Amino acid sequence: MEVIIADDHELATLVADAIERLLHRESAPVLGLATGSSPLSVYDELTRRHEDNGLSFAGVRGFMLDEYVGLPASHPQCYRNVIDAEFVSRVDFEDGAVQGPNGMAGDLTAASAEYDRAIAEAGGIDLQILGIGTDGHIAFNEPGSSLASRTRVKTLAHQTRMDNARFFDDNVDQVPQHCLTQGLGTIMEARHLMLIATGGHKAEAVHQMVEGPISSMWPATVLQMHPHATVLVDDAAASRLQLGDYYRQTYASKLDRNRL
Template structure:
């Protein structure tokens, strides 16, 4: 696991560099797209490059991490709506190039199975973007989730519903209780993972993610077993890391490694 401590405004550009390099090598790459606040700087940086002609996603595809159950198509808080507004509508992805799990399906179990199959048929995710919740969840894999889990229905914790109420006009009662989410095992299948965390509210979760024991209590800690994961944090999110000086040292000297 690599840890990069950088100003929040720089993180988006750093990850956009990685996406641009991936697309240059493989124009039809598959991106794993997260919603929420953490990836917005990445999407902004990528959209700027597409707008000025430095990057094209015309042949790329994307898969979302999760979706609320019961929000109809077009609902402003449905994640398919959010990812379209925050990213898809701002770049040159082909129509229907981005797919999410169908939280409005009549048979949710079948929808989860179909989503897993669609990811496999696309060849898997090349680069997965993640955020992290204050309780250590990634996607909607809440504390207690199986570290080998696949796409499934999950019940959201009250902490997560309170954290997400800001997107529902601060009305926690409007936040659904259930979602469809890629499982931890599904996420771990991605060939590369980048996780972004900023702000003091994420510091405890980041400390467990990077330096804690691997445990279902802090689901993101499963990423310690991934071969290629980079954690991008600002100073506030890095505040509880004990080996912070080492992470800075590694980044400062990385260019010396062939």
Template sequence: MEVVIADEYTLAELAADAIERLLRTEAAPVIGLATGSSPLRIYDELTTRHKNEGLSFAHAQAFMLDEYVGIADDHPQRYRNVIDTEIATRVDFAEGAVHGPDGSADDLAAASADYERKIVGAGGIDLQILGIGTDGHVAFNEPGSSLASRTRVKSLTQQTRMDNARFFDGDVEQVPKLCLTQGMGTIMEAKHLVLVATGGNKAEAVHQMIEGPISAMWPATVLQMHQHVTVLLDEAAASRLQLGDYYRHAYENKPEWQNL
């Protein structure tokens, strides 16, 4: 697990660099997209590179991490609409190239299995963008989730609903109680995981993820078992790390040829 501590703009540039390398070197790259506040600067940077430097997504596919259940198709906080607004319609993804779990399906279990098949059919995810919740959840894998779980229906914790209420005019009662989410087992099959966390409210979750024991109480801790994880942190999110100085030293002294 590589830990990089820098300002938000540098973190966005580093993540965008990794995605750009993928887009420019792979014939059919597959990118995993996340919602929430953490990836927004990454999407802005990618959009800038698309407009100013011709970075193309036309040959790529993308898969979303999760989707609310029981939210109107035209609701601005439906995650498919959020992804369309923040990145998909700002660049040149081909029609039908961006996929999300179907939170409106009559049979949610079948929709979950179908989503797993689509990811496999695309050849798997090359680079997955991730965030982390204040309670250590990744995607919507809440504390107590199986670390080997697949795409499925999950109930959101009250803490997650309270955290997400800021997107629903501050009203937690508007936040859906159910979602479809990629499981931790699904996420762990991506070739490269890039997790971005900013702000002091993420510091304890970040500390547990990187330096704590692997436990379903902090689902993000299973990322310690992945062979290629990059964790991008600002100073506030890194403030609880016991080995912060070592992570800074390691990054500053890595070989020049070595990317994230």
């Protein structure tokens, strides 16, 4: 695991650089896309490069991490609509190139298995963008999730629903109780994981993820087992890291600063 501590602008630039290199390197790249506040600056930077420099997403496939169960496709907080507004509609993805789990499926178990198959048939995810919850969840894998889990239905923790209530008029009762989410095992199959966390409210989760024991109580700790995971945090999110100075030293002395 590589830990990079920098300001939000540099973090977004580093992730965008990695994605741009991937798009130039691969003929049919596959991106894993996350919603939430963490990746917004990355999507803004990629959109800027598309508009100013012609960076193209034609031929790129995208897979979302999760989707609420039972939220109609017309609802503004349906994650298909959120990712379209935040990123997909702002660049030149081809129609249907980005897909997510079907939270309105009649058979959610079958829909989950179908989603994992779709990812595999696309060749797997080359680069997965991730955020982290205050309780250490990634995607909607709440504390207690199996570290080998696949895409499946999960019940959202009360804290997660409270955190997401701001998107539902600050009314936690409007936040769905269930979701379809990529499992930790599914996420770990991506070839490169890039997790972004900013703000002091994420500091304990970042500390546990990077320096704590691997445990289902802090699901993001599974990233310690990935051969190519990059954790990008600002000073506030890094404030609980015991080895923060070492991570800064390591990044400052990299032999190749462009290679994450």
